[in-house]
Amino acid sequence: MSLVVHKYGGSSVANAERILHVAKRIVAARDTGQQVVAVVSAMGDTTDELISLAYEVARQPDPRELDLLLSTGEVVSCTLVAMALRSLGYASISLTGAQAGIRTDTIHGRAQIAGVDAHRLKRELDEGKLVIVAGFQGTNDDMDVTTLGRGGSDTTAVAVAATLGATRCEVYTDVAGIYTADPRIVPDARKLDEVSYEEMLELASYGAKMHPRSIELAAVYNVPVYVASSFVEEPGTLIHGEAKTMEHRIKVTGIAHERGVAKVTVRGVRDQPGVAASLFEPLAAQGISVDTIVQNTGVEQLSDISFTVESRDLDKATELVQKSLGSLQAHLVTEDSLAKVSIVGAGMQNAPGYAARMFRALSDAGVNIDMITTSEIRITCIVHESAVEHSVQSLHRAFQLAQETSGSSH
Amino acid sequence: MSLVVHKYGGSSVANAERILHVAKRIVAARDTGQQVVAVVSAMGDTTDELISLAYEVARQPDPRELDLLLSTGEVVSCTLVAMALRSLGYASISLTGAQAGIRTDTIHGRAQIAGVDAHRLKRELDEGKLVIVAGFQGTNDDMDVTTLGRGGSDTTAVAVAATLGATRCEVYTDVAGIYTADPRIVPDARKLDEVSYEEMLELASYGAKMHPRSIELAAVYNVPVYVASSFVEEPGTLIHGEAKTMEHRIKVTGIAHERGVAKVTVRGVRDQPGVAASLFEPLAAQGISVDTIVQNTGVEQLSDISFTVESRDLDKATELVQKSLGSLQAHLVTEDSLAKVSIVGAGMQNAPGYAARMFRALSDAGVNIDMITTSEIRITCIVHESAVEHSVQSLHRAFQLAQETSGSSH
Numbered sequence: 031m032s033l034v035v036h037k038y039g040g041s042s043v044a045n046a047e048r049i050l051h052v053a054k055r056i057v058a059a060r061d062t063g064q065q066v067v068a069v070v071s072a073m074g075d076t077t078d079e080l081i082s083l084a085y086e087v088a089r090q091p092d093p094r095e096l097d098l099l100l101s102t103g104e105v106v107s108c109t110l111v112a113m114a115l116r117s118l119g120y121a122s123i124s125l126t127g128a129q130a131g132i133r134t135d136t137i138h139g140r141a142q143i144a145g146v147d148a149h150r151l152k153r154e155l156d157e158g159k160l161v162i163v164a165g166f167q168g169t170n171d172d173m174d175v176t177t178l179g180r181g182g183s184d185t186t187a188v189a190v191a192a193t194l195g196a197t198r199c200e201v202y203t204d205v206a207g208i209y210t211a212d213p214r215i216v217p218d219a220r221k222l223d224e225v226s227y228e229e230m231l232e233l234a235s236y237g238a239k240m241h242p243r244s245i246e247l248a249a250v251y252n253v254p255v256y257v258a259s260s261f262v263e264e265p266g267t268l269i270h271g272e273a274k275t276m277e278h279r280i281k282v283t284g285i286a287h288e289r290g291v292a293k294v295t296v297r298g299v300r301d302q303p304g305v306a307a308s309l310f311e312p313l314a315a316q317g318i319s320v321d322t323i324v325q326n327t328g329v330e331q332l333s334d335i336s337f338t339v340e341s342r343d344l345d346k347a348t349e350l351v352q353k354s355l356g357s358l359q360a361h362l363v364t365e366d367s368l369a370k371v372s373i374v375g376a377g378m379q380n381a382p383g384y385a386a387r388m389f390r391a392l393s394d395a396g397v398n399i400d401m402i403t404t405s406e407i408r409i410t411c412i413v414h415e416s417a418v419e420h421s422v423q424s425l426h427r428a429f430q431l432a433q434e435t436s437g438s439s440h
Numbered sequence: 441m442s443l444v445v446h447k448y449g450g451s452s453v454a455n456a457e458r459i460l461h462v463a464k465r466i467v468a469a470r471d472t473g474q475q476v477v478a479v480v481s482a483m484g485d486t487t488d489e490l491i492s493l494a495y496e497v498a499r500q501p502d503p504r505e506l507d508l509l510l511s512t513g514e515v516v517s518c519t520l521v522a523m524a525l526r527s528l529g530y531a532s533i534s535l536t537g538a539q540a541g542i543r544t545d546t547i548h549g550r551a552q553i554a555g556v557d558a559h560r561l562k563r564e565l566d567e568g569k570l571v572i573v574a575g576f577q578g579t580n581d582d583m584d585v586t587t588l589g590r591g592g593s594d595t596t597a598v599a600v601a602a603t604l605g606a607t608r609c610e611v612y613t614d615v616a617g618i619y620t621a622d623p624r625i626v627p628d629a630r631k632l633d634e635v636s637y638e639e640m641l642e643l644a645s646y647g648a649k650m651h652p653r654s655i656e657l658a659a660v661y662n663v664p665v666y667v668a669s670s671f672v673e674e675p676g677t678l679i680h681g682e683a684k685t686m687e688h689r690i691k692v693t694g695i696a697h698e699r700g701v702a703k704v705t706v707r708g709v710r711d712q713p714g715v716a717a718s719l720f721e722p723l724a725a726q727g728i729s730v731d732t733i734v735q736n737t738g739v740e741q742l743s744d745i746s747f748t749v750e751s752r753d754l755d756k757a758t759e760l761v762q763k764s765l766g767s768l769q770a771h772l773v774t775e776d777s778l779a780k781v782s783i784v785g786a787g788m789q790n791a792p793g794y795a796a797r798m799f800r801a802l803s804d805a806g807v808n809i810d811m812i813t814t815s816e817i818r819i820t821c822i823v824h825e826s827a828v829e830h831s832v833q834s835l836h837r838a839f840q841l842a843q844e845t846s847g848s849s850h
Contacts, residue, residue, distance in 0.1 A: 046496035049497050053497075080516070083456065083520060084519075084523055086456035087459050087460060087520050087523050087524040088523040088526060088527035090527070092523055094533070095522045095526070095533075095534055096519070098519045098534060098536070099515070099520065099523075102516050105508060105511075105512050106493075106509060109505040109506070109508045109509040110497050110505075113498040113502055113505045113506070113509075114497040114498055116498060116502045117499055117501075126508070126585075128583070129583055150583075173539055174539075175536075
């Protein structure tokens with residue numbers, strides 16, 4: 031019997047009515063002859079409410095306690111789904127992260143899955159049960175509950191699918207799939223039938239917001255991920271690594287964007303070994319994620335180094351860089367309210383002209399480009415945040431993504 | 441270092457403000473040089489809300505799922521108390537029932553504690569931490585979460601106190617101790633300084649509502665239990681087995697009462713072996729608790745058997761007895777809206793005249809007595825529910841319990 035893993039987000043289990051609807055979806059999959067494991071998130075705003083409660087009793091809630099507190103949200107929803115399934119006449123059992131054998135490291139709040147001990151999962155499946163697993167959580171070696179941080183439940187679902195050899199992992203959410211651009215910005219954005227893991231990693235910032243970590247895990251274990259809506263009955267998007275996605279490509283798949291970007295520029299750095307390390311090591315130590323980095327060497331061996339961070343990290347980053355500059359004769363300039371706009375498509379690197387087309391489109395739209403970076407399958411421009419919508423719309427039009435024939439992935 | 445176990449009920453941890461207050465109480469105990477383990481119930485009405493949610497998704501929620509669902513309530517409150525303690529600068533850790541080593545049988549909804557594996561509890565205490573334990577829950581051998589049913593958190597507290605050899609178990613609730621009668625009925629009811637386990641078992645139906653199972657456990661392991669309010673600073677009542685309680689007794693300690701009693705009478709049962717068994721075995725099998733049983737043998741070897749059950753069990757009990765009567769030539773009479781009124785006091789059995797005084801007081805008050813039963817330390821009359829308040833008030837007056845000199849336990 032083949033096995034499928036479902037994952038339902040918080041909005042899909044927000045109340046009793048939605049939970050019964052989810053139960054019916056699981057039953058429908060079962061009735062096609064499949065074994066089903068469903069991973070669920072906490073109901074609606076439960077997690078936010080629990081966090082508020084924690085901050086009411088402590089200015090800085092202890093991470094270990096916060097994890098145990100937050101883990102209850104997913105336990106509540108998974109037991110309710112299991113009850114609903116039983117009330118429909120189907121054998122079912124809910125498992126906490128601990129019971130499902132989700133083993134993690136000990137970093138509370140953003141634990142990584144170390145492995146899945148599938149002993150209990152397999153036993154329950156062998157007994158013919160529909161198994162509902164609490165997402166977002168696991169336990170460390172001390173039996174303490176950990177939570178997986180952002181994208182946690184998606185990651186649980188992919189890890190369980192990989193461990194059990196599921197045919198695919200189906201992620202049900204409140205959007206219908208992956209689009210060529212954010213439909214709220216580009217009304218004629220088109221839903222993609224399929225997309226490669228690599229493209230999805232670049233597109234992850236809009237549409238079905240799947241966290242890159244779950245996509246990376248899916249890519250490593252080659253688990254096909256199907257993203258669709260639990261609210262409407264229409265086809266979603268399959269994220270997978272099939273060769274045909276790569277070969278039949280017409281180059282640009284979609285336009286990604288991300289707001290809340292800030293830039294730090296260090297001017298007049300003497301170009302000597304170890305300078306970059308002395309700047310970035312303190313940031314890494316504080317958990318500040320540095321994104322785009324650009325360095326230009328100018329006159330007299332003096333360099334300008336610019337990099338971007340999330341806006342919310344700007345103050346801390348500025349403080350840390352200021353400290354590092356103590357020994358360097360250089361000065362600091364920061365800029366906030368920036369955004370990233372990217373064109374994404376497999377194989378773009380080997381096809382000339384895409385970068386030029388992108389810059390021309392932005393120029394025609396009157397958008398000033400602050401920084402440029404590229405990867406294998408992406409060209410990104412940093413622009414002012416106020417220009418995001420206009421940029422995305424212009425690029426979507428310039429690369430004719432609204433038409434199936436032009437931006438299609440097959 | 442001596443160890444004390446605290447227990448805080450749902451009203452004591454109903455919101456952030458109350459939780460911070462509880463944290464301060466725990467800290468105060470710590471600052472007197474004691475180790476503290478605190479067992480907490482779920483916040484306010486959490487358990488009822490979770491039960492409602494379960495009945496929204498399933499007509500008959502699965503007991504195993506319901507237990508896992510309900511267990512989250514105590515996990516939430518114990519993490520919040522631990523966070524509050526840390527915010528006050530005290531090392532603290534919360535433990536779920538599983539983490540605290542509370543091992544139970546597998547009867548979901550009303551599991552019994554099989555034992556406490558105190559390994560983790562001791563380790564955390566040895567590290568100098570204040571340990572907060574989720575009450576009302578444990579795990580069975582399959583790592584499935586069970587709940588302990590009524591009186592569960594009190595029972596957790598007493599079991600932990602017994603296992604760790606605590607000097608005493610302090611149960612904090614919204615009433616200030618054990619009274620000579622329900623203060624809502626008898627305004628001049630007096631709070632007792634101390635009471636024996638045996639008396640407490642009989643008095644358990646009012647005042648600080650401690651479930652008999654926790655008192656029984658305390659008696660077996662000789663754990664002194666101190667019941668007091670977490671809302672006001674005044675002395676509570678010590679429940680213990682000290683000899684002086686027994687010896688200096690002036691006989692009646694208090695008046696207990698219980699509403700919601702129903703009576704089933706089987707008339708004209710031929711007195712032959714096995715009749716009682718055939719009536720009561722089916723009730724036991726369905727988990728219906730039979731309380732008072734009275735049998736009178738009358739003319740021609742025909743007996744009347746009467747027994748009481750909780751009102752909510754009356755329909756089911758009637759149905760089961762009706763079935764059992766199939767082979768017996770007897771008929772059934774039921775009566776609802778009854779209540780029990782008892783006088784309680786150690787050593788009453790050996791002091792004549794108390795029963796007579798009780799019946800006289802009720803008679804003078806115009807209360808009709810339906811049934812009478814007695815135990816070592818209690819005389820109980822079944823009366824009509826409408827006569828409860830009047831009966832309790834009359835008995836409280838008749839035995840002069842409002843005066844320290846007359847009803848005192850020392």
